[in-house]
Amino acid sequence: MKRRRFAVVVALIAGILALVACEPERVVIESGPAGYDGYHVGYSWAGEAGGTAFADADAYIETILKLDEDANILEARMRYFQRVDGFWTTRQAGNARVAVDFSVTPTMATLGSDYRAGNSMFSIYTVNRMSLYAVAVHGDGTAAVAVVEPMTRYQFEMKFPPGFDYRAQMSELTLGSGLVVPTERTSGGAWLAPESWDELGNRHLFALGRYSNVLSDSGVFSGISGSSTVRNFLQAMGVEFSGDRPVATSPKYGYFGIGGWAGNYNAIARYLTGRNARTVTSLVDWFPDRYRDAINDQNQFGIDVPTGATRTVQNSTDGISGATVRMSRESTSYQRALVNAGILSESDVIIGRF
Numbered sequence: 001m002k003r004r005r006f007a008v009v010v011a012l013i014a015g016i017l018a019l020v021a022c023e024p025e026r027v028v029i030e031s032g033p034a035g036y037d038g039y040h041v042g043y044s045w046a047g048e049a050g051g052t053a054f055a056d057a058d059a060y061i062e063t064i065l066k067l068d069e070d071a072n073i074l075e076a077r078m079r080y081f082q083r084v085d086g087f088w089t090t091r092q093a094g095n096a097r098v099a100v101d102f103s104v105t106p107t108m109a110t111l112g113s114d115y116r117a118g119n120s121m122f123s124i125y126t127v128n129r130m131s132l133y134a135v136a137v138h139g140d141g142t143a144a145v146a147v148v149e150p151m152t153r154y155q156f157e158m159k160f161p162p163g164f165d166y167r168a169q170m171s172e173l174t175l176g177s178g179l180v181v182p183t184e185r186t187s188g189g190a191w192l193a194p195e196s197w198d199e200l201g202n203r204h205l206f207a208l209g210r211y212s213n214v215l216s217d218s219g220v221f222s223g224i225s226g227s228s229t230v231r232n233f234l235q236a237m238g239v240e241f242s243g244d245r246p247v248a249t250s251p252k253y254g255y256f257g258i259g260g261w262a263g264n265y266n267a268i269a270r271y272l273t274g275r276n277a278r279t280v281t282s283l284v285d286w287f288p289d290r291y292r293d294a295i296n297d298q299n300q301f302g303i304d305v306p307t308g309a310t311r312t313v314q315n316s317t318d319g320i321s322g323a324t325v326r327m328s329r330e331s332t333s334y335q336r337a338l339v340n341a342g343i344l345s346e347s348d349v350i351i352g353r354f
Contacts, residue, residue, distance in 0.1 A: 035069030036277070036343070042336025044329045046354045049300045058083045059354070061333040067277055067341060076272040078265045078330060082127065089127055092261035096126035098251040100136040100144050106157040106181040108197055117184035121157055122146045124253075129155070129186040130325075131260040133220070134253040135237040137246045143234060147256070151192035151209035154182040160230070166244060170233055171226030176201030214324055219257045257324065264323040268330065271322035277343055283321040283331035284313050286350060295350060301328050302353035313352070328352025 045060035046052065054060065059082040066075035080091035100121050107118035121144045122134060134146045141162035149156045158173065158180055160166075173179045175197055182197065192209045194200055206212055206225050216224050220236050231241065237254070240247040258267055272280065286292050291313060296304045302312070313320065313328045320327045329352035338344040 036067040036071040036341050037069040038067065040065045040067060040337045040341035042333050042338065042340055044332035044336065044352060044354065048332075048354065049303055049351055061329055063330075063333040063337045065272070065277065065334075065337045065341070071277040071341070071343060073272050073275050073277055073280075076269040078268055078333065080261060080265070084127055091128045092265050093127055094255065094260060094262050096124055096132065096134075096253050098134045098136075098253050099123040100134075100251050102136075102138045102142050102144060102159075106159060106183050108181055109154065109184050111195060111197065115185065118181065120146075120155065120183040121159060122155070122183075124155075128261060131255040131257050131263075132253060133237060133256055134251055135234065135239055135249075136251040137239060137249045139248045141245050141248075143239065143246050145234070145237070147205060147215075148186050149182070149205065149208060150214050150257075151190065151211060152182065152194070153185060153187050153190040155184050155186055156205060157181050157183050160246075162245075164230075166229060166231035166234070166241075166246070168230050169226060170206055170224065170228050170230060171204050173230070174202055174204050180205060214257045217257065219259060219263075220254055221256050261325070264325045267319070267322035272334075277338055277341065281335070281338060281344060281348070282350065283334050284327055284350070284352075298351075299347070299349065300351045326353075329354045 042063045042065075043054060043060050045054050045057035047057055048054075059080070062079045062081065064075075064077045065073055068074055081088055082091055101123070102121065104119055104121045106121055109118045110116040124132070124134065124146070126132070129148045131150065132146075132148045135144065137143045143158075143160040143164070145158040145160075147156050148154075160179075175182070191211065200208060203209075204226055206215055206221075206228075215221050221233075224233055224236055234246060235241070238252050239249060255263065258264060268283065284291065286295065290310045291301070294305045294310055295301050302310075312326055313331075314326045315324070321331075323330070328350070332349060332352040335344055335349045336346075339346055339349060
């Protein structure tokens, strides 16, 4: 009898552990007794505007604020949860598995409705490739580079053979040169969507479009431009040289600009910390007509958009609340934390486009 009871207990514990492994903790924290003092939590989630319940969402953003009794923000944290291959993870985790096949010659992806990925040297498994770069050098001196270009959201690859002259300038590596190859689309919703790669044939990675500055304004590519050498470019990614030849290295990867999703969410936290939540009631200034006119009578942004308005809240040059990503859904999560704190009511919340 005791053995049967023990077996039942073990089974129950195993079941609980399995549930914990599959479902992330959705934080519920009680506020402090005085004023606004304590932790306050808010959420936005995929499909909310279409009627999807929070419990059924496959992606959501969580904001946790620590306030003092006067609503000064002492700490801020934001996380983007999403379900990938049946498991929950955070978009800003940043972990990746990168492998390189140096025998492959990269080829261009086919654009348009008949989209097809080209041949790629890289096998990359990660939650989200925004701002990702990767580099590796073979023992024979062949160098392979991948950069997820932010304007097109395509993975641009470069293969430099043994004996390549690394004194060449980055401006020489145009799409038309054949040295830079957009091999595959990493996500939709790109700002720059050419009908043919020939349209961009005379442009290079650091001057591809209006917002190419996000590559080099900060982070690992800071200071790299069209006049920089290819050697400068590889060294920025951690490649060492012996004389004029790159030293062999296994794949390395990272995130350029302010650091991908982790960098953006950390920037939001830095922006908020030290401010007062009663005066910062949104991460987005909704006053400009192009934003305000895109909010419908249900306080949903980007659903019913008249001429002259926009579906996107983003500033890739100066940032919004510290971040360069699209911000309406993050603002929703933040506002819900203020609802939890008693600073706003639910009717004040603008439901962003997830």
